[in-house]
Amino acid sequence: MLIRRPEELPGQPMQMDGVKDVTMRVMVGRADSAPTFAMRHFTVEPGGHTPHHSHNYEHEVYITEGEGQVEENGKFHRIRGGDVLFVPPNAVHQFKATGQSPLKFLCLVPVSFDCGKPTPGT
Secondary structure, three states, X not given: OOOOOHHHOOOEEOOOOOOEEEEEEEEEOHHHOXXXXXXXXXXXXXXXXXXXXXXXXXXXXXXXXXXXXXXXXXEEEEEEOOOEEEEOOOOOEEEEEOOXXXXXXXXXXXXXXXXXXXXXXX
């Protein structure tokens, strides 16, 4: 069994085009021998955002703290701590922190994408 807290892991700055002030922590992933799903923890600093992008896999998101907005296929939705989101495959989406404190969320994806990039051969 694995038990860890986000603050125990160093945040890695996201290195993608279109990203501003976002760090990611892989809470559970390939390195932990997870066979199917990965859980990632994101921190988006006030005024920051994830890339405007899409991919061919779904992901489930739980907003743990903060306020922001999420865009999905041109529609904007207010989000805040306690919200649960389902982002379907191929939906163009982006998360933005609009509050005075960071927007923090957990994101579950197929384990082959735990670092935001596919495992070679998948």
